[in-house]
Amino acid sequence: MQTLRPILLIEDDSVDAMTVKRAMRELHVTNSIMHSVNGEEALAYLNDPVNEKPFVILLDLNMPKMSGIEFLKVVKVNADLKMIPIIVLTTSKEKKDVVDSFELGAAGYMIKPVDYAKFVEVISTVMVYWGSSELPREEVLMINNKR
Amino acid sequence: MKIGHKLTLGFMGLTLLIAAIGYVALSASRDILEKTFGESSAVLAAQTLDRIQNNILNRIETIQAYSKDELAKEYISQSNSQFELLPDPDGYIEQIENDWDCLGNELTPFMTQLSANKLAGELKSKRDFYNNKYGYPLFAEIFITNRFGANIAQTNKTNDYYQADELWWQQARDNGRFVSDIDYDISSDTFSTAIAVRIDNSNGDFSGVIKAVLNIRETVDIIDQAKAASEYKTLLLHLINNDGKILYSTSGFDFFQDANSALFPDWQSLGLPGRKCFVTSRKAGEKEILYAHAHTKSTGQFDGQGWVLLTGTETAEIFAPIAELKRTLLLAGLSIMSLALLAGTVIYRSITVPIAQLRKATIQVSQGNLDTNLTSTSTDEIGQLAGSFQKMAQQLKKTIADLNAEIAVRKKAETGLCESEGQLRTILENVQTGIFIIDPETHTIVDANSVAEKLVGIPLNQLVGSVCHKYICTAEKGRCPITDLNQIVDNSERKLLTGGGEECPIIKTVTTIAFKGKKHLLESFVDISERKKAEQAMEKLNKDLETTIAELSRSNRQLQDFVHIAAHDLKTPVRGIGTLADWIINDYGDWFDEQGREQIRLLKTRVLRIDKLIDGMLQFSKIARNRPKEHHVDLNGLMKTVIGKIKPAENIEIAADSLPPINCQREHAELLFESIISNAVTFMDKPKGLIKVGCLEQGDFWKFYIQDNGPGIEQKHFERIFKIFQTLPGKDTPQTAGVGLAVARKIVEIYGGKIWVESQPGTGSIFFFTFSKKWEEPVYADAKAYSAY
Helix, strand or coil: CCCCCCEEEECCCHHHHHHHHHHHHHCCCCCCEEEECCHHHHHHHHHCCCCCCCCEEEECCCCCCCCHHHHHHHHHHCCCCCCCCEEEEECCCCHHHHHHHHHCCCCEEEECCCCHHHHHHHHHHHHHHHHHCCCCCHHHHHHHCCC | CCHHHHHHHHHHHHHHHHHHHHHHHHHHHHHHHHHHHHHHHHHHHHHHHHHHHHHHHHHHHHHHHHHCCHHHHHHHHHHHHHHHHCCCHHHHHHHHHHHHHHCCCCCCHHHHHHHHCHHHHHHHHHHHHHHHHHCCCCEEEEEEEECCCEEEEECCCCCCCECCCCHHHHHHHHHCEEECCCEEECCCCEEEEEEEEEEECCCCCEEEEEEEEEECHHHHHHHHHHHHHCCCCCCEEEEECCCCEEEEECCCCCCCCEHHHHCCHHHHHCCCCCCCCEEEEECCCCCEEEEEEEECCCCCCCCCCCCEEEEEEEHHHHCHHHHHHHHHHHHHHHHHHHHHHHHHHHHHHHHHHHHHHHHHHHHHHHCCCCCCCCCCCCCCHHHHHHHHHHHHHHHHHHHHHHHHHHHHHHHHHHHHHHHHHHHHHHHHHHCCCEEEEECCCCCEEEEECHHHHHHHCCCHHHHCCCECECCCECCCCCCCCCCCCCCCCCCEEEEEECCCCCEEEEEEEEEEEEECCEEEEEEEEEECHHHHHHHHHHHHHHHHHHHHHHHHHHHHHHHHHHHHHHHHHHHHHHHHHHHHHHHHHHHHHHHCCHHHHHHHHHHHHHHHHHHHHHHHHHHHHHHHHCCCCCCEECHHHHHHHHHHHHCCCCCEEEEECCCCCEECCHHHHHHHHHHHHHHHHHCCCCCCEEEEEEEEEECCEEEEEEEECCCCCCHHHCCHHHCCCCCCCCCCCCCCCCCHHHHHHHHHHHCCCCEEEEEECCCEEEEEEEEECCCCCCCCCCHHHHCCC
16 A cells, blocks of 8 residues: 555646545545646656655646656656656647657656546546556665666 | 483493494304304315325225235236236237227237236126125226237226237326226226226236226215205305316216316415414305315325315305394394383483473473472472472472562552652651761761751751751760660760750750761751759749748647647546546535536536536547558447447447458548447437448448437538537537547548538437548548638
């Protein structure tokens, strides 16, 4: 169980962020949610050894300064970070975006429904799945880190 | 000369040669035969003569033998003694002699006594002995005389008593013996020869002479025998004495005839040393006779009578075999000649007849008639020649026919040529192209047409003879593109120099043409200055157009990107609004009254509408974004996907027939079908909804239809519904964004098809669209077509 590890949410729209958090609350997800508003901030957070590595990252694609795709590129070449599953959570239905995301190693691609209820369903699905999935242990991560 | 003559001459020559050979052979053999015969005749004569001689010798010996008889000797010596005692023997003899003569046939006792005495009796018995032996009087008369010449014994009365005057008595006394020529003896009446032999006494002294008259019958017999023994019928033997008188002849001659006249003059020369022993001679009017001869030989004791035996044989008989041979040869020769003639004729004919035929055929051919039919049955050289000739004639005929055909063609070509020359001139002068004819070696202008003249602006008389470089052509001398640089000038743009020194752009083609028998260059050109101007204007236009297009494309792209981004950017706040509305209702709904809640609900519906609109915009703009590539789409599979996406309510059935595959981008097909079908689902007003999807074949197109039993559409709306953002229901009833049909139309028209609707309000609608079976380059019409504004 990954109850201790946080979920990293990278989302620039406040309402969307609120939506995710509210959905998590309604689903009684106990993991803490870390929120970064863009890719740079997220990277800074991830790279800070103080912070706990999240067990899953929810990534929006349309973001300023560093788009989701760019973030993916950076993270997935980072030995420390690439093993963290990243679920793309976006409004874009573009096939191109889907393809690019998976090519860059995204673990999933969920389209944000306009309807809130549906949104909650989506989050539920993600949490249920990734919550019960086995993930690489921190010890392993720590060993690879050169501190 | 002709073959026949040649052949004839040849054969004749041969025959003559053979004849000559034959003749020579004949002559030679005749000569040989003559010689042989002559010699053998001579031998025969010699043999005969020998036998005669021997015979006579025999008889001489007989007489000689008798002369030695004792009685004779006694008598002779007695007589001699008697006479010696006489005083006048001669007178005594003479007296008796006279008596002898006078008495004629009377016989005195003395005479009788002479022929009756013992000696005479012996003589007679001897004579009779031979007479009996041979059957004829061999010795006609035998008497003996003493040494005085007086008869002492005799077989019959002699003519004379006294014989000492006779030649024979003297010869016998002197030589021992004497043989006379054959003569007719009167006493014995025979042809005989007298043999006289000297009698000697025991002392060896002459004591008397014995004479016998030998019947020459033996000789004659011998001669006759010789003749009989000969196989030659014409053989004649002639016994000739020393004086040339014929003594005996086997035929035809009188006794003592002169041989010279009876036979031939030169007979005596025969047999002489250096002369042949035979000769042929012909007496006038008589047959030719070959005479051979023999002389009597002298033996030791006996000189011989000097007789000659001549054999004479008719040469006709001798040479009869030769004549026979000659005849045979002649016959053979004649038959050979006739055979040769026959063969020659056959050969001649076998050669000349076909040759004559051939000649006839050649004459025919020379007269121009090539339809010869020279069949030859023989396979010899002439036959082959005939065959070859036939082939040759046929070939000639064919060649002539071909030649004639060619001549006809040529003639036609010539007249055609004349005609076309005239036409050419007309064309040259009336065509709108300028034409120069140039000598490639000297580069001088040989001819120009009126268009060329006018274009260049120089009169023809000045043009002709001028060099084309730097005159009508911009090329330098030595750099003529055709002759020096080996280029091909074909519809290429060149410059024409006019008389005024200006350069006029032309399209020039240069080819070779045979002009007046020599290769020339034919330059034809068209003035393209107008065209050039137009081209330049066009280029400018094109450039402008390209620029415009580039700009348009760029702004188009920008617009689409803008739409895309805008749509995305719009979506987020829209979603935010919706979410917040939800939260407000959830969190604070209890605080609201019904009106408040209704308002929030209306707020949410509006938000949804915005979202749908944005989705529609996105869809619409997306259609043009990517360049579609040809893609085979399985519509049946696609239908399942679309139906799955649409998720119709349970009361709505979507039935799809078996659909053919189409060539288009998959997203487009999905969008197309989805748009129309989802519309049908959305607006379904019947309790049992039925949506049917099917396809009809229409030539090169598929005609798809989507039929529903929905509310239907009024005809006046048929056009409008395909425009963007047009919806028929009011803003509050379930509705679509209003882009579905616009999107569908855009997709259909991209692929060159048409879309329309047929509908019965209240019953339902059928949406039709056509799709080309083949891939068509998609066409993007301008956006205005889809806009209602």
